[in-house]
Amino acid sequence: MERLDRFLSEAGVESRRKIKEVIRSGRVTVNGETVRLPDQKIDEATAEVTLDGERIGREEKTVVIMMHKPAGCVTAASDAMHRTVMEYLPERYRRLMPIGRLDKETEGLLLFTNDGDLAHRLISPKRGIEKSYYAEHPGTATQEDVAAFAEGCVLRDGTKCLPAVLEPLGEGKSLVRVREGKYHQVRRMLASRDKPVSYLRRISEGSLELGDLPVGMTRVLTKEEIAQLESVDFDE
Ligand code: URA
Numbered sequence: 001m002e003r004l005d006r007f008l009s010e011a012g013v014e015s016r017r018k019i020k021e022v023i024r025s026g027r028v029t030v031n032g033e034t035v036r037l038p039d040q041k042i043d044e045a046t047a048e049v050t051l052d053g054e055r056i057g058r059e060e061k062t063v064v065i066m067m068h069k070p071a072g073c074v075t076a077a078s079d080a081m082h083r084t085v086m087e088y089l090p091e092r093y094r095r096l097m098p099i100g101r102l103d104k105e106t107e108g109l110l111l112f113t114n115d116g117d118l119a120h121r122l123i124s125p126k127r128g129i130e131k132s133y134y135a136e137h138p139g140t141a142t143q144e145d146v147a148a149f150a151e152g153c154v155l156r157d158g159t160k161c162l163p164a165v166l167e168p169l170g171e172g173k174s175l176v177r178v179r180e181g182k183y184h185q186v187r188r189m190l191a192s193r194d195k196p197v198s199y200l201r202r203i204s205e206g207s208l209e210l211g212d213l214p215v216g217m218t219r220v221l222t223k224e225e226i227a228q229l230e231s232v233d234f235d236e
Contacts, residue, residue, distance in 0.1 A: 045114065097112060111221075162179055
């Protein structure tokens, strides 16, 4: 939620002081209603704001939501058979698009945005953003497994992966860091080392960490976090 005067000043409409007068004089509407209070709180992701009848701002404002995706739902806008991640998004954010995807049985960090360009840049293989996963599997990862990941795993169907990091965390647990997103990649990489995954959770993406966000919950990224996401270089 954001103050109406701040929203308008960030959209570049007049100076902050003048904006207060503009609002008080009844020239601004929010969701079709005239609002005369500069400190009125609005939902910057969904509010339709007009000044003198003209739509202001919202399209330029990037919203990014982080979800701790639960297992058992698919990353899709709709699905005839399964629950979807959309059911865990607060109603007002259901028009946002997922940035990339997680498998049905994988939990963890999943981002959503209203900014198609940002989504495209973040999932581009050229950009190679690092993603980390906590995995559980039978046995303990060995130095040979670590070396195979560093070299680039060869999956059972012969697909060669880019070099990745495998960090054994003791009996039955590992951390995996990858910079690409092939279908079921982490599961297939560990399976290629005879370590079929029984549990998988994405814990970070670039500089963003899932932290202690509870399963099934969402939070709105701060402006600073969005700026960080946007600032990573992108070579076409
Ligand atoms: N690797 C997988 O196997 N599954 C995911 O959901 C993401 C990465």
